[in-house]
Amino acid sequence: MAYRYILFYKPYNVLSQFTDRDSHTPSRQTLKDYIPIPSVYSVGRLDLDSEGLLLLTDDRKLKYRLGQPEFAHPRTYWVQVERIPTTQALEQLRRGITIQNYRTRTARVQLLLTEPLLPPRIPPIRFRQNVPTAWLEITLTEGRNRQVRRMTAAVGFPTLRLVRVAIAHLTLNSLQPGDWRDLHPHEIQPFFS
Secondary structure (H helix, E strand, O other): OOOOEEEEEEOOOEOOOOOOOOOOOOOOEOHHHOOOOOOOEEEOOOOOOOEEEEEEEOOHHHHHHHHOHHHOOOEEEEEEEEOOOOHHHHHHHHHOOEEOOEEOOOOEEEEOOOOOOOOOOOOOOOOOOOOOEEEEEEEEOOOOOOHHHHHHHHOOOOEEEEEEEEEOOEEOOOOOOOOEEEOOHHHHHHHHO
8 A cells, every 4th residue: 555645834824634623613724725635644733823844644653653752753843932032041941841731851942043934924923013033943852732832931932933844854845835745755764764
């Protein structure tokens, strides 16, 4: 059986699933609005208000492998935060912090010196005229619900925009929001090495 592996640039305000199970909200965009392949499922999720890289597949073995914490595959995010984080806050994020009822694993965190080249978000983030913003690159080896947002808020620098730019060795490259492409077998092989 030939499995499908799809890389997708999830736009802001799109659910990371093919159906919207919440009947109490107006119709929201889902993966089916972009990807006409009903037999694949996302490996991990991005919140409705997050953007970036999603991997979709019908390969249960890969889905299991990437979903288990013991395999600790890295996920990299570009995170725009309110105000300029202090050295102490960055160090706290690197060491791991307690949020809700768990302590995060250590993370790679760096302050980006320039704003990354990203397509504009639609709608744009809310800017406050007298409050500067900064961009961080954060690489995690775990993926709890709203983890990045909770981490930056816990150290006093709330997330304004969150874009996943890499899952292990896979990156957005030239994909634009809403674009997707099939992966080649050699791009999947490192996950099983």
